Amino acid sequence: MNTSLKNESLQTEITNISRRNLLKGFALTGFVLAVGMPFSGFAEDEEAPKYGRDAMPHGWVDNPLIFVAIAEDGSVTIVSHRSEMGQGVRTSLPMVVADELEADWDQVNVIQAPGDEERYGNQDTDGSRSVRHFFMPMRNVGAAARMMLEAAAAAHWGVGVDEVFAENHQIKHRPSGKVLGYGELAKAAAALDVPERETLRLKTPDQFRYIGKQSTRLIDGEDIVTGKAIYGIDVQVDGMVHAVIARPPVYGGKVKSFDDSEAMKVPGVIKVVTLEGSPPPAVFNPLGGVAVIAENTWAAMQGREKLKIEWDHGENASYNTDEYRQKMLEAASNSGGKVLRSSGDVAKALETADKTYKADYYIPHLSQAPMEPPVATARIQDGKCEVWAPTQAPQASKDTVAKWLEMSPEDVTIHVTLLGGGFGRKSKPDYLVEAALLSKAMEGRAVQVTWSREDDIHNGYLHTVSIEHLEAAVNADGRTTAWLHRTVAPSISSTFDASSVHQMPIELGMGVMNIPFAIDNVQIENPEAKAHTRIGWFRSVANIPRAFAIQSFIAEMAHDLDRNHKAFLLELIGPARKINPVELNDEWNYGESPEKYPLDTGRLRRVVEAVCEKANWGRDLPAGRGLGLATHYSFVSYTAAIVEVEVSDEGELTIPRIDIAVDCGPQVNPERIRSQMEGACIMGVSLATVGEISFKDGAVEQDNFDSYQVTRMNESPREIHVHLLPMEDFSQPLGGIGEPGLPPIAPALCNAIFAATGKRIRNLPIRYQLES
């Protein structure tokens, strides 16, 4: 099914703002190999369900001519088609290519692909999917390129290809010891057929140079510490002007009238432009408002302060967090709702139990607050639009900008810069549309729109607000017989359908439908909850409230039953078994095949056992100190954490240590896995201790890092120990890494606080709750 394709020596079309040296020889060609054949497994059977990378829009591409170029000086350029936001993907995936290619990492450059999924395969960088979905395609890319170099060398020497082999940027002829460098072979290799996928000779794991090793240099590390790395906010285009926008403070609001006479007097202000918004649902549309365009960002900000705007706040002006929590969330959590999963008879088991437990756990809205706020630069020339932006969603950016400009997507180019953090916020391209609309208003001149921190906090796509209501029954012999979980939270689906009041399968599949506990009577319900702000993805998404609630509740039960928390948790997880998520009514399973990715309670048990051993669970601690345990399964990876806390008599919290164990299957770049786990521990502490966005009269009450706090160095865990569980081998299905570390941290922290103080935290953030 794989057709050989000729390199027609098309010139490189790759555009990249870093404008690294142009390549000769084995060139990035302008033609797409993949049309009609990217799905090897399912292309022949239209009826068969697709999973994983096969199910993603535009699937995947493994053509070396798309992803690799070798210059005559031997330098290798590898395309990163996924967005870099700190997870290390610009190192990890090119590293996979370089490994199969037998390339010397010191001679590798990485360039960033523009948004073009037909060419590169899926580019939507979220869901902890990049390495999980592209490990194999990138191995194919590297192996195919290596085999082309080998074939070129064999032809040059007139020997059989079985007599040559690649080693560290050279092809060697085994019998004679002759050697040719990659640069010398690049041109001839590029003229050869791309080997068919079925004929690729992949390395065996013992041959890996970088995959699974600890020490691969970060591709952008030096540029970052010298200030040379280019983020979205650093883009400079000829003639560029700068804009900030006053957006409606309330979701669904719009400008009633405005007076810009004072704003126009600010030195440097060029123009004031009204931006039309769009009524809910938000989708990825801009919010509208009044834009001030100026010679520099500061002048634009000064001008915006002088605008006098009267807003029509619309129907969400009555959104008040306290009231919403009481009238909507708590009421719903106590009255039941749509039943999603039911086995046995929970009501009867609760009635007849020896002991019952009931608790509500609350987590407020959260803002992703990436250090680089949303920012985008757009220019329109000759009927075409170029946008430079830090985006997690290059293709959605292209499509959304095209729609708003009434252009064909082919006429929109999205240049993806480094992202100064993303965490889900930059999956929504509303800010790119703003830049494009303002460029249009400036007759195509380049406009950079910068969001201030206040804009980011006020007008985000927030993590939802939730109550997780849990009930359980325990019989006289200590066995848990019933489990009732009501999950109440406005859904991300409301961002796409304003009438939506129920959560969608991807949210329900995040630690509520797919609880694996060995309990006979289980009921999962989802009462209605209406959204009054834009709800979006936040790293780990709905797993955050589910892990917090479930893992806190289990600790509460264990304490009341006078059981060791670890032993009780393992008893609930039950014996090692592989559960088909379909049997749990989980329709989603993170998009992965239920057969290939069953929920493996053996692996869940192992991370619990491992973290308990490493953190010395059960050890004696002085008064005021405590250990807390939690585990969670998310993004098809298994994690468990133990947090150690110290709480002073005055209620001051310090965190001497966190241990986190992770089983993600194959560990492609263990060093970046560790950094992701470390970061997740700190973000988990941050949301648990201080994270809160609240609303008053429809508007966000917090403004900046003074009122929306995030954890700083002095409040951070003093030690973080990451424990990577041994994998089986590299043929094992891969798990996610960017997100799974976060969910167990808040409950482990709160369980530790209980152990230290006897105080149970059911409402986040903890903030002042420990003060006596």
Add this chain to the structure above:
Amino acid sequence: MKLSVNGESHEVNLPEEMPILWTLRDVLGMTGTKFGCGKALCGACTVMLDGQPIRSCSTPIKAAQGKQITTVEAISKDKVGQAIQQAWVELGVPQCGYCQSGQVVSATALLRDNPDPSDADIDNAMSGNICRCGTYNRIRDAIKLAATNNGGAQ
């Protein structure tokens, strides 16, 4: 008005209240120094003014008259700055990297004043610099490594 940045003098015609940050970024085209909050709350914009770390988002250019501004782009000219950058790379400190310009400048200022900082010294000097990715533990380790490499811990 004259501004001295990384040893180079620039003549600018700007309001004297304009922050150093936006002057560097939007007028002089030096983008290594980052915008994070605009209120001196996050440290992403940290530069040195006559060797002292300051938040350039909240410091007007008039405060830089007759003084030397040093940004991340020139920090490697300083022996301590170079040691910090090398330690950062060696320990793989950055994740997204956006805050690291400010972290590197703050850490360099710390180590120049205090060649062998304690954990408390590091907390004091670095807690004004937010990292949302959570690289604090590696930052701490990298400062200690740079101190060792620079002779500070001897």
